[in-house]
Amino acid sequence: MTNPFLETWDTPFGLPPFDRIAVGDWMPATEAALAEARAAVETIAANPEAPNFDNTVAALEMSDEALGRVLSAFYAVASADSTPALQALQRDFAPMLSAHMSWVIGNQALFERIDALWQTRETLDLGPEEARVLMLTHRRFVRAGAQLEGQAAVRMAEIRTRLSVLGTQFSQNLLADESAWTMPLSEEELAKLPAGLRSAAKAAGGDKGAVITLSRSLVVPFLQYSPNRELRRRAFEAWGARGMNGGETDNRAIAAETLKLREERAKLLGHDDYASWKLETEMAGSPQAVRELLHAVWTPARAAAEADAAIYADMLHADGHEGPLEPWDWRYYAEGRRRAEHEIDDGTLKPYLQLDRMIEAAFSVAHRLFGIEAREIEAPAYHPDARTFEITRRGEHLAVFVGDWFARPSKRSGAWCTTMRDQHRMAGRDVRPLVLNVCNFAKPDAGEPALLSFDDARTLFHEFGHALHQMLSDVTYESISATSVARDFVELPSQLFEHWLEVPEVLREFATHAETGEPMPEALMDRMLAAANFDQGFATVEQTASAIVDLEFHCGTAPADPMQRQAEVLEEIGMPRAIAMRHATPHFAHVFSGDGYAAGYYSYLWSEMMDADAFEAFRETGDAFDPETAARLEEHVLSRGGSEEAGVLYERFRGSTPDVAALLRGRGLAA
Incomplete structure (x- = not known):
């Protein structure tokens, strides 16, 4: 049969024809698209005409269109409905795609054309979008190592390939651990849970009976509602152990190698460490700015959490349990307190x-x-x-x-x-x-x-x-x-x-x-x-602790043992014993499945400074659906993508950039 990727799709709105795509179609389609992309780049690089925006930068934008068509569909499926065959393809694709990227970045004739445009940019009479795209293209090549030569360039390509392989393996190990664990529930234990959770546990177990899995939508409600402390402990420890169960799916060595390679890459590019390199192009701009944000949030969040912990410890002891409050206790007693103080629970809601x-x-x-x-x-x-x-x-x-x-x-x-x-x-x-x-x-x-x-x-x-x-x-x-x-x-x-x-x-x-x-x-x-801000001490501590560990992993020398460094950082900041990081290192997919949120997990909090302030723009009008404010939000933020610097776009919408006080007020951690 004809490979669907070699045809024009007659599906609604050009959706991938998933009903006709077979596992055997992905590799030949990817190989053909890679060849097409390579030929397009070679044509751009060898163009005898003097470089201009259209024949170089715009042409490069179009060069991998077929490749994007294949891979966007592939990774959508591989993330949301994976199979062993798709996972094998992911492992094969990682070095292939990395090698292609290294080849593009290392194409000196191509970079010389881009660099020539950059050096003469003031004479090109470019529109705002074109000027922005030229800057971003040149910066992307430079930050990827286009100016490296000799052994440094070779080593950069090796690092890039290895990191892509490690990120893929990290994700697949995590999925394997999450899929492998279930905890059967007896009829007696099941009866103690809310109706909605009972139904979900039965659906998860199917013919095998009711089970708790490591899906967040099951394990978190179980930790909230199960009165069986031993079962809560088993569920919590399995959830926390993802990626560090030993054997082939253990992610600890992958995390250590990833951090070491990131540091080496940053130093090849002239930076002291990975965080300095990564944050150079973000709104924060520097590790110090991120550190200041995180610690400004950490101090009131920890104080709130410690006050709550004392209350929950008393509830634990009143139930006849000895010893300290543990991480598998927190959600259970927090839910009990929420019911008592606000007269609500998930079963009601x-x-x-x-x-x-x-x-x-x-x-x-x-x-x-x-x-x-x-x-x-x-x-x-x-x-x-x-x-x-x-x-x-x-x-x-x-x-x-x-x-x-x-x-x-x-x-x-x-x-x-x-x-x-x-x-x-x-x-x-x-x-x-x-x-x-x-x-x-x-x-x-x-x-x-x-x-x-x-x-x-x-x-x-x-x-x-x-x-x-x-x-x-x-x-x-x-x-x-x-x-x-x-x-x-x-x-x-x-x-x-x-x-x-x-x-x-x-x-x-x-x-x-x-x-x-x-x-x-x-x-x-x-x-x-x-109750919307109920237990925000806990929620903010588990999130901020993860962001602090992520930042410290990428500042200075990469730790040889990330787990030891994680423990050291948590001790330094005074992590409450009854709260765990939202994402411990071996299952911190944001940071180790790829580079997207590496040294960048703080970004949720940084964005939250703005989102609390942005919604105030609607509140100030007295109408949450004020049409003028909505139009301004679309015009200056939602429609503009990366066409200008983020801070400029936000200030056009709101008039100024807020500080951490907006975030703390939004979480109920400040007046």
Whole structure:
């Protein structure tokens, strides 16, 4: 049969024809696309005409279009519905793609053309977008080692290849550990859990009976609600041990080698350490600026957590348990305290937070803010759970959105937004994006509605905020499209969109009971919103500790033993004994599955400084859906991608950049 990637797709809106793609199609399609990309680069580099923006930079932007078409579809499937065959392909692709990148960066004739344009940029009469793309292209080549020569250039290519292999293996090891562990529950233990959790545990176990897995949507509620301390301990320790169980899936050596190679790469490029190199192009600018932010957050968060820990220890002892409060106790006693103080629990809330209604809520908010409409359509999908929507505005096609919300063993943990096609207008075309949101919510029994916790609903809104950034992008060049922005700016649209989940009029319309259809009672809504910042000491400590460890890993000399260094950093900052890092080193996929968030996990907090301030812009008008403020947000943030510096874009929207006080107020850690 013909390889689908060698054909023109007649699918709705050019979606990948997943129903016709076989495992055997991926490798030949990738090899053909790599050959096409290489030929395109060779043509650009050998062009006898003098370099100009169109024949060099714009041409380079288009050179790997076929490769992107294949790989965006492949990695969407490999992350969300993996198989041993796809994992083997990932391992094969990692060195292939790294070698191609090294070849492009090392093509001296190509870089000379780019450098010549950069050196004469003031004479080129470029528009703002073109000037930005030229700067970013030149900077990308330089930061990747294009100016290195001889053995240094060879070594840089070796490092790049090895890091790509290590990142792939880290991810696959983590997925293997998460998929391998289950804890069966007896009927007696199952009966002690809320109905929604019982249903999810039964669905996860299938014919084997009810089980707890290491999916966050199962293990966290179990830690909240199970009165069996021993079972909580077993579940928590298995969750925390991901990536460090010994054997082939142990990630500790991978983390150590990764950190060492990153340090070597930074030094080859003339930097003292990896963090200095990485942060040079982010909003923060330097490790010191990040350190100041993290410690400004850490001090009040730790104080709040320690005060809460004393309360929970008393509750533990009142239950007849001796000894100190442990990490597997915290969520259980915090949930008990939340029930007592706010008269709510997930068992009460979840029936009002149906997945389908929360999807409708996200679409409705986006419609009221930006005028978009969503219509579910039939289209080929990589998994039956994935749902496809056409997004329009004023009757015109804007994007395709795919939502894949349920957990399964073949899906990596967490939640994310990615694309299978980015918005751009290169070569006179109007290319609209294909956007994918992936979550890991517990799947209900057949015929039952999927019910979310408030945190789950917040995650859904968060990822749809990323999707809006993709769908509302309006730039010419793909390299500056949508989320192609500084890492500590990329979380602004997603975290900002979360705020609309707490707008009462949104909840009144969409938080309806799964059985009765009645809206959430006002008193319950008030209690839920009043508890929105409950236990923020814990949440902020576990997140900030992870960010501090990430930063210190990448400052100075790379640690030979990351686990020892992790322990040292946690001791230095006074980590409360009953709280664990949100992401311990062996399962810190943000940092070790790739370079994206390496020395950059702080970016969620950096963006939060802005999102709290940005939502205030709406509050100040007295209308959470103020049309002028929404239009300004789209014009200066959501539509502009990376076409200008992040700080400039934000200040155009808001007038100034906020400080850490906005973040602390938003979390209830400051007046």
